[in-house]
Amino acid sequence: MVSIIGAGITHFGRHLERTIVSLALEATALALKDTGLAKERIGACYFANTLGPLLFSDTTIGQNLTAAAGLNKISVVNVENACASGSSAFHLARNAILAGDCEIALVVGAEKMCVPDFGLLNSGATELDTQLGMVVPAGFALRAQRHMYEYGTTVEQMAQVTVKSRQHAALNPFAQFRQLESLEQVLSGPVIADPLTRSQCCPIADGAAALILASDEVATHFERSVQVRSSVLASGSFEEPCDLTHWDTDYRTVQLAYEKAGIGPEDLDLVECHDAFTIAEIIHYEALGLCDKGQGGALVESGATTLGGRIPVNVSGGLLSRGHPIAATGVAQIVELVTQLRHEAGKRQVEGCQLALAHCMGGDKAGDTKACTVSVLAR
Amino acid sequence: MTSMAEYPPVQENIFTSGESPYLLGGYCAACEIYHFPAPEVCSGCLGEVELVSLGGKGTLYSITTIRTKPPLGLPKPYRVGYVDLQQVPLRVFALLDPVEEHNLVIGQTVQLEVARLGLNSENTPCLRPYFIAANT
Numbered sequence: 001m002v003s004i005i006g007a008g009i010t011h012f013g014r015h016l017e018r019t020i021v022s023l024a025l026e027a028t029a030l031a032l033k034d035t036g037l038a039k040e041r042i043g044a045c046y047f048a049n050t051l052g053p054l055l056f057s058d059t060t061i062g063q064n065l066t067a068a069a070g071l072n073k074i075s076v077v078n079v080e081n082a083c084a085s086g087s088s089a090f091h092l093a094r095n096a097i098l099a100g101d102c103e104i105a106l107v108v109g110a111e112k113m114c115v116p117d118f119g120l121l122n123s124g125a126t127e128l129d130t131q132l133g134m135v136v137p138a139g140f141a142l143r144a145q146r147h148m149y150e151y152g153t154t155v156e157q158m159a160q161v162t163v164k165s166r167q168h169a170a171l172n173p174f175a176q177f178r179q180l181e182s183l184e185q186v187l188s189g190p191v192i193a194d195p196l197t198r199s200q201c202c203p204i205a206d207g208a209a210a211l212i213l214a215s216d217e218v219a220t221h222f223e224r225s226v227q228v229r230s231s232v233l234a235s236g237s238f239e240e241p242c243d244l245t246h247w248d249t250d251y252r253t254v255q256l257a258y259e260k261a262g263i264g265p266e267d268l269d270l271v272e273c274h275d276a277f278t279i280a281e282i283i284h285y286e287a288l289g290l291c292d293k294g295q296g297g298a299l300v301e302s303g304a305t306t307l308g309g310r311i312p313v314n315v316s317g318g319l320l321s322r323g324h325p326i327a328a329t330g331v332a333q334i335v336e337l338v339t340q341l342r343h344e345a346g347k348r349q350v351e352g353c354q355l356a357l358a359h360c361m362g363g364d365k366a367g368d369t370k371a372c373t374v375s376v377l378a379r
Numbered sequence: 380m381t382s383m384a385e386y387p388p389v390q391e392n393i394f395t396s397g398e399s400p401y402l403l404g405g406y407c408a409a410c411e412i413y414h415f416p417a418p419e420v421c422s423g424c425l426g427e428v429e430l431v432s433l434g435g436k437g438t439l440y441s442i443t444t445i446r447t448k449p450p451l452g453l454p455k456p457y458r459v460g461y462v463d464l465q466q467v468p469l470r471v472f473a474l475l476d477p478v479e480e481h482n483l484v485i486g487q488t489v490q491l492e493v494a495r496l497g498l499n500s501e502n503t504p505c506l507r508p509y510f511i512a513a514n515t
Contacts, residue, residue: 120447125500128416129472131389132507133459133497135450141443142461149441149485193445238422240412241470244441244461367461367470 002094003219004226004377005104006035006212007335012323013176014114015206020052023328024065024110027210031106035212035222042212043102044075046093048085048109048327055115065108075102080327082362083274084233085109086209087330087373091233093213103215109332110208111325118204123364137201139364140277141193146244147279148195150294155195157297159186161278162199162320164306169317171307171348174332176205176323200278205323209331211338226341229355229376230260242367245294249372250287250361257374258289263355265289268311270340270356272333275318284359285313307348315340315348330360334375341379354379386495386506392417392430394508396493401435402508404469413467434466435491436513442475442483452498453477462489462510474509488513 008030010023024047032039047062058064062078065071081088086109093105120135127134147153163183169175181199189197219225234256237248258264265288273288275281282296290311291299299305305313316322316336319329337356339345355378363370383396393416394402405417405428412423413433421428442460449455458475460483475483477496483489489510499505 120450122450128390128393131451131500132472132474133445133449133451133453133457134472135445135447137447138443138445138459141445142441142459145443145485146441191444191446193443193447241440241463241468242461367472 001216002097002213002228003216004211004228004334004338005214005219005222006031007210007338008034009174009209009332009335010207011174012205012207012325012332015112016114018112018206020049020058020061020110020112021064021068023112023206023208024108025068027110027208028065028069028106028108031210031212037104039069039071041104042071042074042106044093044096044105045071046077046079046089046105046107048079048089048331049111050080050082050085050326051111051113055113071106081371083276083326084330084360084362084371084373085327087333087358087360087375088233088371090211090331090334090375091231091373094228094231097213097215103218105213107211107213107331108208109328109330111327112206113204113325114206136364137193137196137277140279141196143244143283144195144279147283150245151297153282153297155187156183157301158195158200158278158282159183160300161275161281162186164300165275165314165318165320168307168315168348169321171346172317172322175317175321176203177317177321196277196279202276202319202324205325207323207325207328207332209328209335211331211334224342226338227378229378230257231373231375232257232260233371233373236365236368236370238366238368244367246283246287247361247369247372249369250284253372253374254287254289254359257376261376263376267355268357269353270315270337270350271311271313271359272316272318272336273313273359274361275314275320276324278320281313281318288359307350312350315350330373333358333360334377337377341377383493383495383506386504387499389499389505389507390416394491394493396506399435400491400493400508402433402464402471402491403430404433404467405429406431413469415469415471433464433469436465437462437489437510438465439483439485439487439489440470441485453496458483474507476511477509479511482512490514
């Protein structure tokens, strides 16, 4: 098995004066300091970034980070897998250690996207869907409409996801939106795509997060290490016809991660899932088996997924409130789980947290997702 | 009135623009499956596909109105949805009636239209297909 021995994260938000490498360096230094290791012990770096090539014409940025940090001569892999880039980098680093390629690996996800006229993300300029007006919020709004039609999910239930998210983020100093919002405030905001109002869509952000992974031999020397019980990466089914009330890929990935970890949803103490939009969190509850299909809206309404509830979800504030610097998100989710499993999360600490799951999803294609990752961590 | 023929389609081999327009897609006879848009090869067998009509009628599966700044010179607001085609077993993403505001709901029968709508990737006006409420 592989363990996480160090974690670091920057504040997520607008960092106009910072570069991708500057943010990545800060997270890397924090993670290294967390381990107390000499940096020369690191044998590989898996670096995730998605928008550098598009926004700054920068490519192969991982080596810019490792050179700046004096981590020379090691193997460096640059990873891009849309919103699941960071968690894909984590998956690859874990596999490299399992394969015996290295003993200690650095994983970094870093993104800078707060630039003028950023606009909306789409599925790629050459895709027909994009040419016919598909933008990311529209894809999720179409899911929301169909979920409401088939299961009677309400706009209030969806808005409750944001209300909960803000309550959690108020306790997280790394989050972007820490002001509480009432149900009325969420629902009266400007509509982005019917029925999703602005605060039901995750904000763009700049930020970075880093993890240091180690083999069992190394990890035994670290009291605060956290075990990776399973890690799964899958791509979409892209089956016809697409069913917008769920992602088939979501169910497949979650199921395999449970099987490999030898656990079920009832064993979990905490989940960080990919709440890019409120409806997404509701649909992910169902795929994760936290409730029956179609009951995701009722689950959030019941308070079960709020801190102190049966199964707290996105106690960090999630993408909706922490913010979503694309490639940093998948790493940030795991940093949150590590913090919680070490019982170092302060006011947002989940009591008795011993087993936790991170779920990340990236890229739209043909009504499915391009990449989905699930990791199960334990103390 | 300017003729539609003066404007290029948003993408080649997606639709016809005659009297009763219809969508074009790919059909693989070996796998007996339809694709939209027509791919270079069938994803089932990597063999050739034939360019065929997918018809112009369908049933609305989901719908939303996008109210933020529109891309590609599309109107503000504009509507999109998924349509279950009647002629072939495909659920396709599509633009919806850019003029009539309140006439479409899930389950409704829709039919294809083609008109000048928005800009193409070269920033010039182009033809796009969209579905409107069916006459019948």
